[in-house]
Amino acid sequence: MQNIYEKNFNALKIKDPLLAISLANIKPNEKFDVFMDKDPANFNIIHKSSNTPLFIGKPLEETMQKVADFSAYVHYPYLYFYGLGNGIFYRLLLGNSQLKRIVVIEPEIEILFIVFNLVDFEQEILSDRVIFLYSKLCTYHLINSLFEMDKKSKIYSKVYDLHIFNPYYEVYQDEILKLNQFFIKAIEHGVISIGNDTRDAITGIKQHIQNLPDALSSPTLINLVGNLKNRDTAIIVSTGPSLSKQLETLKIIAPFVTIFCIDASFPILHKNGIKPDVVLSLERVEATARFYYDTPEEAQEGVVFAITSIVHKRLKESITKGIKQFSFRPFGYTNLFGFHEYGYLGIGMSAANMAYELVVHSRFKRCIIIGQDLAFGDDGSSHAQNALYGSDEIKPKPENEKLFTEKYGGGGEVETTQVWKLFLEFFEKDIAQTPYRLEIINATEGGARIHGTTEMSFQEAIKMVDTTSPKPSIKLTYPEQNVIExxxxxxxxxxxxxxxxxxxxxxxxxxxxxxxxxxxxxxxxxxxxxxxxxxxxxxxxxxxxxxxxxxxxxxxxxxxxxxxxxxxxxxxxxxxxxxxxxxxxxxxxxxxxxxxxxxxxxxxxxxxxxxxxxxxxxxxxxxxxxxxxx
Structure with a gap:
């Protein structure tokens, strides 16, 4: 028969293997002593070197008073805490059937070990009614995943608070503030991702329906991914101000790498004599079509245009050469049709995010990113030279409205926008969730820092590319007519x-x-x-x-x-x-x-x-x- 610790530990191995590994490696009774009472719920934990107890008075009395204080939160389905204490408070809170989930962050792994030996949380861990986190393992992406795993938790964003368990934990103030910022950033990201304008979604549904016959007549996403398998290096080309200085090097290496180019970069590459392998579009707006109809037809020959089913019909009609390959974005209204061989790309919000997803699905060994500034250039430019809508398409904000993020290379900040910051967060999230060991090099040499990438000059990055033989061409096949019908x-x-x-x-x-x-x-x-x-x-x-x-x-x-x-x-x-x-x-x-x-x-x-x-x-x-x- 399993003891309490084994039950909790085995549940954690299923739900949070990293925390289970941390617990398996600790040395008990190193920093803390446990003082038991006749009542098993009335135990205290004392920090050895400072002789500081978690509870100043009687633990059970303080716990019952805290339960009474939290009666005002009886209708809250989601609660967030910093500090585990002796665990009894949370065991009692879980008796409230209206409580869907408690998240508890603990800064001391040994306290987690002690509590897991004395309080049974097995079923609640397995059902996600309680999620224990070790603060040293907490990242923004981990906190953000809490809101992704249970979509309903976002609805309670306006009543979020990170409660400190008791005064003992106030010495961790700096960490509490940092983690609270992670929560706030995750909530903001979730709210902005949903948006406040339903017109985008309605336009997407309309254009998805309009495009379905063409989409179902095109090569599948599975077919495209299959053609991209077993390749070495992908380069994702975006349209940030730094792109201009990379074009000469890109032209030299182009025959040996697979170039994924966002639609806005397509005219720039053509002007510089570079032919991309795959051009990506995911936007609903008609303005995106100009990247194709303002570029000569010969530029399209031999290119795969990976576009989503929600693009404007003028964009679709502006691609007259090459191969149009449709894919579905991961929305309910695309998934419901069941044509899974055409999905699903575009979970992020930019064509560059979509390109990265395609690189990952295709299992490239290396991904080099250029032109992905996600910030204004030193001269205030928002896009590369010769960008179709101008290098100053987006204007910097007035001084009192400026938004900043960490700069490429560190050591300061650069001005960004709310939308670029959202793109950046999607990039970092996708990188953190990449399911295999992919070498990701940010060779933008400017703009914002993208955490999870290795920063390196483009010249250095291409030294890793195998130039002994040119890349193979992409050969896609169309569905049979009876399958289309x-x-x-x-x-x-x-x-x-x-x-x-x-x-x-x-x-x-x-x-x-x-x-x-x-x-x-x-x-x-x-x-x-x-x-x-x-x-x-x-x-x-x-x-x-x-x-x-x-x-x-x-x-x-x-x-x-x-x-x-x-x-x-x-x-x-x-x-x-x-x-x-x-x-x-x-x-x-x-x-x-x-x-x-x-x-x-x-x-x-x-x-x-x-x-x-x-x-x-x-x-x-x-x-x-x-x-x-x-």
Whole structure:
């Protein structure tokens, strides 16, 4: 039979192998002593050299007082703490069924060892209801992954706080501040990634539907990746100010490396006599098409244009030579069609992020990055010389609005923008999650530092390239006509289901919205007449139950696949405020009734937005399919 430590340790080996390794290597009783009591929940831990106890008084009494103090957080589904203490507080907190997850960061590995010997957390570790982190292993990417593993935790961003367990842990103030910044940065990244403008998503859905027949007639992403396998060096070419100084070297090495070029760099490379192997586009906007129609046709010959299914049709039509190869971005509305051989690239937000994903999927041995400044040049330029939209397409901000990040090579900061910073974070996240040993060299020689890369001059980097034989050409194959026709029919049936299922669910939402709107009108009349005692709370309770039923749609895979990508931006920002109300603790019936009234008002607009977003998706799918007939 396993003892408590073995149960906790084996659970950690499954959920957090790095922490398990750290625990396996510690020497017990090196820094701390344990003082037990007759009551196993009343034990203290004392730091040997300073003779400082975790608890000044009786541990159990202090723990019970802390539990009482946290009664105000009884409705919080997600809580974050610095300091494990003796673990009893968290064992008691987990008795609250409303609590979905506790994250506990502990700076002393030996305290984790002690607690895991005395308190059983096995089931909660396995179910992710409690996540223990050793602070020395905490990185920004680890903290960010907490919000990625449970998407609902983002909704509670506005009520986030990093609670310090007790005064003992205040000596770790610098580390607490650093970790708190990681949390804030991760929350900001999550919120910005979702955005606040649903038009982008709606445009993406429309253009994905429009492009489906062409996409399903193109070589698959699997076919492209297969052709790129067993290659040595990839170079990703972006359009930062530093690119201009790298072009001469790139031209020399071009015959021996596979060049992945973002669309904005394509005209620049052509002007300098360089032909890329793969050009990537993932944007929805029409302006991106200019990189192709303003470049001579002969520049396109022999090039693979790896474009996503959401690009503007003018971009698609502007590529008249070479090979167009479509892939799907990892959205619900692309995944639902089931054409997985065309997916999924473009989880990041730039064509350079997409290029890196393709390099990783193709298992290159080495990836060299150039022109990836993600910052303004010393002269204030935002892009390379001869960039189609000008080297000063983006202007630096006024002094009081400037945003900075660590500079390439370290030793200072460079000015960036919110969008570039987001691209940078996606790059660093992708690099941290690369599933094999890939040599990643940042030879940009300027701009922002990209953590996880080796900084090296481009001249030094290309010395590693094998120049004994030229790279092989990329030879893609198109699907058979009967496969194309079958897939287009599957796509048609799926679009028709979006329309029929969506119309049915939208009608449910609209009916409830009208009932809620009528009820809030009644409330306002009673308020004007000073007759609030006549509020029908039974009717209110019934409406709240009906809202909960509508919210269950978000637990259905089909609903999420069909609609969430399009509506999440403005629904999410409303949910942030709804979450603030949800966690609000009420002490009596009057406060409960006030909370219910506030809840119904918040959901009046929520229902209106939901119905409007669903209607927009339905109409846009119909509109996109009309292009098929043309």
């Amino acid at each position: 079958k897939n287009i029919q599957i796509a048609r049936e799926k679009c028709e289901d979006i329309i029929s299922y969506g119309s049915k669910q939208k009608n449910r939402v609209e009916k409830l919205f009208l009932k809620v709107a009528k009820y809030t009108e009644e409330l306002e009349k009673l308020n004007e007449q000073n007759n609030l005692e006549k509020i029908n709370f039974k009717k209110l309770s019934k409406l709240l139950d009906e809202i909960d039923e509508i919210k269950k749609l978000f637990d259905e895979k089909k609903f999420n696949d069909y609609f969430v990508d399009a509506i999440q931006s403005y629904i999410f920002h409303q949910e942030l405020d709804i979450a603030k109300l949800l966690v609000k603790n009420v002490k009596d019936e009057l406060q409960t009734q006030a909370k219910q009234i506030e809840w119904i008002y918040l959901h009046k607009y929520w229902l209106f937005s939901l119905a409007g977003g669903m209607d927009c998706v339905i109409e846009i799918v119909k509109e996109g399919m009309m292009d098929w007939k043309k």
